[in-house]
Amino acid sequence: MRRLNEIVVVGASLAGLRAVQALRREGFEGEITLVGAEKHAPYNRPPLSKSVLHGDDDVTLPGSEELDDRWLRGRHAVQLDAASRTVTLDDGTALAYDGLVIATGARPRQFDGVHTLRTIEDALALRAELASGHEHVLVIGGGFIGGEVASTARQLGRKVTLVDSSPYPMHTGLGEEAARWLAAHHERHGVDLITNVRVTGVDGGQAHLSDGRSLTAELVIAGMGVVPNTEWLDGSGLRVDDGVLCEPTLYALGSTDIVAAGDVARWRHGLYDGAFVRVEHWSNANEQGAVAARNLLAGPDNAQPFAETPNFATHVHGARIQTAGLPHLADEASIVAGSPGEDRFAVSFTRNGVPVGAVAVNLPKELIRLKRAITARQTS
């Protein structure tokens, strides 16, 4: 372990928390400063689009009670000077570091005048609106957040219209077969699905679509993907392109004292011939925060690559949809178990004959088997 004295962690959510815990677990005895834009203790986001909308406020993230380090809440990092190793905060404070963990995550793409869902405040505001009796709910974007919100709104008895710009919701992430099944699954559960169409504007309770139609939209929620929080790195000298570009070890390219983790990190992944990937999943942030911190302590020459197989799960109208790897990078897909007609099936995705991704609908054991095959090919 090399000798570091002052480590700054920017972003006090899942990846940042795991980084702080790992630093202490590894025996780092210097000063840790954790900077977080939110005022809360780190909390879990997955329940925000699920149980919280149903009235359960438990978003506890195990480990956050351990934080005894210098923790600056409600503070934004606004600038990084990598040459002088200084992070500047929105109140003018300059924090010197000899090791830096970037864990600033991502935020939703915004759409004027509509709800988005990333924070506990967003979820409580949406819950209040859902409870206030709006009859028509319009969801823009059929990704996992849009799908989960549509599902919840249906359970609450609302009329739901889901507009997605692709042929089927989650088309890129699930591939053709599973996405087509998901579209039918939404419709069977009473969602009015409109695909291959964009929402171009929302005003006065009306949403305007790219095909010229207008829809009644009393309550509108957008789930149109996220953008990484990297503006504070402008001018820092770090390479940023849809996230902080990192080596397989999560070191920022060209840096020996800065690592990145979680939704903000875009690193060369061993599974995909060193292609840069950015993964917006809980388990990725959970594991990367710890690995990035360990690698920071070890130093670039002794750092280990992060090459976990991504995995993700979502629940939509009672169905459990899981993915492993990155199906969208495949050149071939085949159903290997069950069938869409039974609402239970698994799809294997390969590239040049090598397994790179898997999707399972209500078949969790099959997902585990397919994930093993992806990981085995990666490490063989």
Ligand SMILES: Cc1cc2nc3c(=O)[nH]c(=O)nc-3n(C[C@H](O)[C@H](O)[C@H](O)COP(=O)(O)OP(=O)(O)OC[C@H]3O[C@@H](n4cnc5c(N)ncnc54)[C@H](O)[C@@H]3O)c2cc1C
């Ligand atoms: C509604 C919802 C449901 C989800 N459901 C699932 C799910 O079912 N399964 C799954 O695998 N994943 C799910 N996710 C994704 C998962 O929550 C994220 O992958 C995870 O939160 C990423 O953690 P992170 O620490 O990298 O980033 P974030 O959680 O985004 O945290 C980054 C933190 O950094 C702070 N920050 C940003 N900029 C600055 C700055 N300049 N200075 C200081 N602080 C800053 C932010 O305020 C934030 O607190 C869901 C996400 C959402 C929003």
